Amino acid sequence: MKHFIYFLLIFLTGSYGTMAQSSQYMFVSSGTKANNAGIFVYDLGADHQNITLKHKEQKVSVSSYLTLHPSKPLLYSAGNNTLSAFSINKKDGSLSFINQQSTGGDNPCYVSVDKTGKWAFAANYSGGSISFFPIQDNGGLGKAKKVIKHEGSSVNKDRQKVPHPHMIAPSPNNKFVLVPDLGADKIFIYKFDAAKGTFEANDTPFAKAHPGAGPRHLAFHPNKNFCYVLNELNATVTVYQWDSQAGVLTSLHTYQTLPEDFKDFNKTADIHLTENGKYLYTSNRGHNSLALFKVNADGSLVPGDHFASGGDFPRNFFILSNTQLVAANRKSNNMVFFDLNPKTGALTSGKNVTDIPSAQCIKVWNGR
Secondary structure (H helix, E strand, O other): OHHHHHHHHHHHHOOHHHHOOOOOEEEEEEOOOHHHOOEEEEEOOOOOOOOEEEEEEOOOOOOOEEEEOOOOOEEEEEEOOEEEEEEEOOOOOOEEEEEEEEOOOOOEEEEEEOOOOOEEEEEEOOOOEEEEEEEOOOOOEOOOOEEEEOOOOOOOOOOOOOOOEOOOEEOOOOOEEEEEEOOOOEEEEEEEEOOOOEEEEEEEEEEEOOOOOOEEEEEEOOOOOEEEEEEOOOOEEEEEEEEOOOOEEEEEEEEEOOOOOOOOOOEEEEEEEOOOOOEEEEEEEOOOEEEEEEEOOOOOEEEEEEEEOOOOOEEEEEEEEOOEEEEEEOOOOEEEEEEEOOOOOOEEEEEEEOOOOOEEEEEEEOOO
């Protein structure tokens, strides 16, 4: 009887809801216009084993990249020369279209939101430009406040004749915005003031990459001043010291993402660290693998094993926690769940989710 009263009190006071595990929803974008694929919404279930497709949002026919709002149930999608804003239904993860704005450039490949949740950024790969948007009270997007055209080229005549911004992301302290530009072989750095809504070139406006490297994506260490830049064209990771007050990157070390004996076609795609900063992973398209690196205290890396991505052309992956990783394979239209060993960083493949046309980007929302 005492146990019954105890649980009844928990339920009546609302505390039971905090004890129960809330639903997690996974959003997977599709990069093809075939069948108006759009954005797939999956319920991950309590143990991430009973993964079910709940919805397919078709307001956007192509989505190259997704990002979540830092504090509100909102999702943003880049694709078809636009940014689109959606609200997330907390009960079932379904999406409701809010509005859409032109990115002011061709082929937007990345969208991010600053730490305050008041500003959104887009990188226009083919247009060679970046753009900057206010986020309205309802989560919708205002018109681009600023569009900045990059300049520069580099040594690869096929891929680096003109600038190609491939990512745009705020720094951990939200004072700067960094843009790896594959075409210019530079990581552009901008001063950013969220309160004033200003966005301008930093005093040190960029860091140089190795000629022909093609910087694509970057990841900051979660608790140290290191930034890891993934270079697409020469399949390397460069470790930079990050001066968080001046906004300056200083190159320290560079590492290969491929086995030494692999000489075939390859393009790297994505880079992430575990939440505790112990392990770093990159994806190889061509070798079709996830490369593991152990992170030392001084920011340097120890190359580890390569793990098959479970499909063809792993464009994006997402680390759910320190114990699980999910990879999206674009050409084989699937995503694969991996168990991540927290003691070694090793990956063991598990559930394979199929029939996601041109799987591009994965984001997980915890129902907050």
